[in-house]
Amino acid sequence: MPQSLRARVSFGLRRFLSLLGLLAAAAAPVQASVPTDVEHQRVLLQARVAAVRDAMLVQQNLRADDPARSDRLAQWFNWPNWMNWNNWNNWANWGNWFNR
Amino acid sequence: MYASIRWIARRDAPLAAEALLRFDPAEFIPALKTRLLILQPTPFCNLRCDYCYLPHRDDKARMSLDTVRASVRRLAEAGLLGDSLTVVWHAGEPLAVPPDFYEAAIAACTEAAGPQCELSHSIQTNAVLIDDAWCRLFKRHRIRVGVSVDGPAAMHDLHRRTRNGHGTHGRVLSGMAKLRDHGIEFHAIAVVTADTLPHARDFARFFVEQGVREVGCNFDEAEGLHGESSLGGAEERHEAFLAELMACASDDASPLRVREFIYAAHLIGEGLPRYQWRGEALPFNAQVVPFALVNVAWNGDCGTFSPELLGQPSGAFDFTLGNVHRDALLACASRPGFRRLWSAIARGTRTCEGGCSHFDYCGGGAPVNKWYENGDLASGETLYCRSMVKRPFDLVLRAMEEKAGVVPAQAVA
Numbered sequence: 001m002p003q004s005l006r007a008r009v010s011f012g013l014r015r016f017l018s019l020l021g022l023l024a025a026a027a028a029p030v031q032a033s034v035p036t037d038v039e040h041q042r043v044l045l046q047a048r049v050a051a052v053r054d055a056m057l058v059q060q061n062l063r064a065d066d067p068a069r070s071d072r073l074a075q076w077f078n079w080p081n082w083m084n085w086n087n088w089n090n091w092a093n094w095g096n097w098f099n100r
Numbered sequence: 101m102y103a104s105i106r107w108i109a110r111r112d113a114p115l116a117a118e119a120l121l122r123f124d125p126a127e128f129i130p131a132l133k134t135r136l137l138i139l140q141p142t143p144f145c146n147l148r149c150d151y152c153y154l155p156h157r158d159d160k161a162r163m164s165l166d167t168v169r170a171s172v173r174r175l176a177e178a179g180l181l182g183d184s185l186t187v188v189w190h191a192g193e194p195l196a197v198p199p200d201f202y203e204a205a206i207a208a209c210t211e212a213a214g215p216q217c218e219l220s221h222s223i224q225t226n227a228v229l230i231d232d233a234w235c236r237l238f239k240r241h242r243i244r245v246g247v248s249v250d251g252p253a254a255m256h257d258l259h260r261r262t263r264n265g266h267g268t269h270g271r272v273l274s275g276m277a278k279l280r281d282h283g284i285e286f287h288a289i290a291v292v293t294a295d296t297l298p299h300a301r302d303f304a305r306f307f308v309e310q311g312v313r314e315v316g317c318n319f320d321e322a323e324g325l326h327g328e329s330s331l332g333g334a335e336e337r338h339e340a341f342l343a344e345l346m347a348c349a350s351d352d353a354s355p356l357r358v359r360e361f362i363y364a365a366h367l368i369g370e371g372l373p374r375y376q377w378r379g380e381a382l383p384f385n386a387q388v389v390p391f392a393l394v395n396v397a398w399n400g401d402c403g404t405f406s407p408e409l410l411g412q413p414s415g416a417f418d419f420t421l422g423n424v425h426r427d428a429l430l431a432c433a434s435r436p437g438f439r440r441l442w443s444a445i446a447r448g449t450r451t452c453e454g455g456c457s458h459f460d461y462c463g464g465g466a467p468v469n470k471w472y473e474n475g476d477l478a479s480g481e482t483l484y485c486r487s488m489v490k491r492p493f494d495l496v497l498r499a500m501e502e503k504a505g506v507v508p509a510q511a512v513a
Contacts, residue, residue, distance in 0.1 A: 041457035048497060048508050049368050055504035056369075073369040076503075 121443045123390060123433040125179065129376035133182035134175050135386060138395045138407045139163065140191040141201065147193065147226055147268060149260045151291055153324030153408055154191060162197055163398040168205045170424040171396040172212035178429040180391055184218040191397075191407065195229040199237045206241050224248060224289065226260070227275030228268055235282035245286040247276055247312075251303040255296050276310055287314035294320070294330035297337040300344035308356050316359035317345075319487035323408050323472045329483055338487055342495050350499075360488065364496035367461045385463030388449050390433065390442055400424040402432070405445055406468035417441050417477070447478035455480045458490050465489075 053069075056062070056076050062069055125132045141163045143156040175181045187209055189202070206221060213219055223238075224246040238245055249272050250256040257267025279286050288307060290296075296303055307315045319338065322329045331338055342360075349358045372383040386392035387406045395410040396402045400423040403410040409419040417440060422432035432438055449464035456462070462485070467477050469484035501508055 036454075038455055038457055042459065044508075045457050045497075046460065048501065048506075049371075051506045051508075052368060052497065052500045052504050055506050056500075059504075069369050071369075073365060073500075 119443060120436070120439040121446055122439065123430075123442060125391075125430070127378050128389075132180065132389070132391055134180040134185060134391055134394050135182075136186050136188060136393045137171060137175065138188045138190055138393065139168065139171060139205075140395075140397045140410075141189050141194050141197045141205070142398055143192045143411075144196050145193040145226075146196055146228065146263070147260060148263045148265075149291075151259055151293065151320060151326045153321075153326045155325060155411060155413070157192060160196075161398050162201070163205075163396075165204055165208050167396070167398070167400045167424065168208045169212045170400060171394075171402070172209050174402070174424045174427075174429050175394060176213065176217075178391070180394070180429065181213060181217045183216065184220070185213065186220050186222060188222045188224070190224050191395075191410070193226055193229070194223050195225050195234060199233050202237055202241070202243075220244065222246065225275075226268065226272065227279075228271040230275035230278045232278070232282075235278055235284055238279075238284050239282060245279065245284060246316075247272065247279075247286055247288050248291075249276070249288050250290045250292070251296060251299070252306045255293075255299065255303065258295055259291065259293065273310070276312075280311055286312070287316065288312045289316045289318055292317045292319050292331075292341070294334045294337070297331075297334060297341040300341045301348060304345055304348035304354070304356055308354060313355050314357045314359065319484070321469060321472075321484055323468055324412050327472070331483060331487055335483075335486065339491055339495075342491055346495055346499065360492040361496055364493040365500075367493060368497060368500060372461055372463055382449070383460055383463035385449075385465075387466050387468075388445050388464040390438075391429065394429070396424055400426075402427075402429070405441070406466055408468040409471070414471075417444070441477070444477035448476075448480070451478060451480040456485070458485075458493060461493055462489050 053064075053073075056073050057064060057066075057069070060072050060076050062072055066072065142161060143154065143159045144161070145152070145154065145157040148157075172181075172185075175185070202221075206219075209219055209221075221241055222244040225248065227247045227249065237243065248260070249269075250258075250260060253267065253269040256269040256272070260268050260272075262268055276286070288310075290303070292303075320329045320331050322332075345358060346361055348354055349356050349361060372385075374381045375384050375389070376382075384392075391404050393407060394402060394404055395407040397411055397420075401411065401420045402424050403419050403421050412419055418437045419441070421427075421435070421438050421441075422429070433442075445464075445467045448467060448470050452462070452464045453459050456465075465480070465482060465485050469482040470477050470479045473482040473484070474480075498508075500506075
């Protein structure tokens with residue numbers, strides 16, 4: 001196929017697909033006010049985390065703003081080896097950056 | 101208990117694909133500070149691990165002290181130095197450069213940072229070159245040492261080999277023994293491949309027997325030269341591995357701390373810190389916030405965001421934003437190349453925000469994994485997200501719910 005013809009076919013195809021995308025977007029129902037499945041899952045996850053925190057705080061008689069609450073959470077969770085975890089800041093900052 | 105549940109409205113104005121963000125550090129609250137400066141003393145590595153992502157690892161070039169100094173000064177002049185900074189020597193085998201280099205380089209960093217900034221140094225090494233001289237250096241400068249070791253020999257030697265193809269496990273054990281002889285505490289980072297997954301207990305036992313108290317699992321990632329992860333078709337087995345590893349780490353008699361579980365527990369206990377940008381409160385993720393991490397290659401080429409991106413070839417983006425010898429960091433940030441890169445990464449964060457249930461506990465994933473797995477920095481979930489973030493988080497949360505006797509919320513009216 002001559003180069004110019006190929007370019008024209010490619011251009012036409014892209015225009016067609018672009019138009020198709022616009023039509024599909026226009027035809028899609030507006031859902032802005034309807035919670036998506038992901039939003040639903042996110043709220044459930046937040047609720048689960050809050051429930052665990054609440055239970056731990058109550059059982060340990062801790063205040064919600066106790067600075068040691070994550071270590072107390074680990075203690076309560078019966079992972080005593082997590083206590084005295086003093087590298088949290090380093091590890092949190094490093095994340096996964098020490099590869100290999 | 102769930103009375104406070106409410107729907108969070110989706111953002112009405114997603115970033116348009118063609119919009120280029122303008123970088124202004126004043127738009128970040130709290131003020132933007134670099135937490136981690138990753139310096140590449142050399143691109144060279146004495147090993148040839150089969151999952152390595154680094155290009156140029158045959159290149160024996162070495163970072164000059166001028167480059168070290170310029171790297172720290174560029175942070176200071178940009179106002180990015182806070183009251184503390186961790187310098188990480190990485191991205192090549194850092195011990196391929198002699199200890200004398202670090203004596204001078206650490207002094208150069210201290211001088212350039214000035215008295216207001218407390219510096220700490222970290223090295224991630226394959227450990228095969230560790231000797232008494234290295235140990236003295238580590239102790240003298242309180243350098244935090246991480247050893248890359250993948251578990252018992254049968255797992256480690258499958259992938260971590262010399263340039264002649266021989267296993268390195270014995271030499272790594274010697275290096276670790278040397279550290280112990282000098283009383284130097286160290287952590288380990290293990291690349292977990294599909295070969296490791298059936299052997300969680302052996303994996304955990306190895307670290308306990310070696311006196312390693314802290315281990316991070318880097319689940320095999322597709323990045324750079326390493327184009328495919330062995331975990332791609334093994335996600336159920338990955339979940340089983342995690343569950344068994346957690347059982348090992350939860351044993352009262354076990355002193356092993358696994359980074360991924362600790363991280364998840366902290367996220368559950370404290371949440372992820374948030375920062376304000378243009379009036380929005382976003383969960384902090386250092387890989388998507390400009391200059392939270394700064395990465396400098398041996399020759400002064402610099403970048404930000406995921407460190408693994410620096411020096412990687414790409415037709416679409418220039419991951420090298422400038423060079424510390426020529427360019428002020430904020431000048432780099434005003435260029436179209438940076439703005440294109442940041443805009444794409446910011447769109448990726450929006451994609452995560454709109455499409456991921458774990459966004460509040462992650463803040464936008466890892467750009468490098470989006471790039472290599474999805475071919476699109478503006479994309480969302482990756483295998484990395486599932487293996488490093490979501491699955492460990494879910495596992496720890498489930499275990500805590502059982503302990504608390506909490507019935508997980510299933511539906512919201």
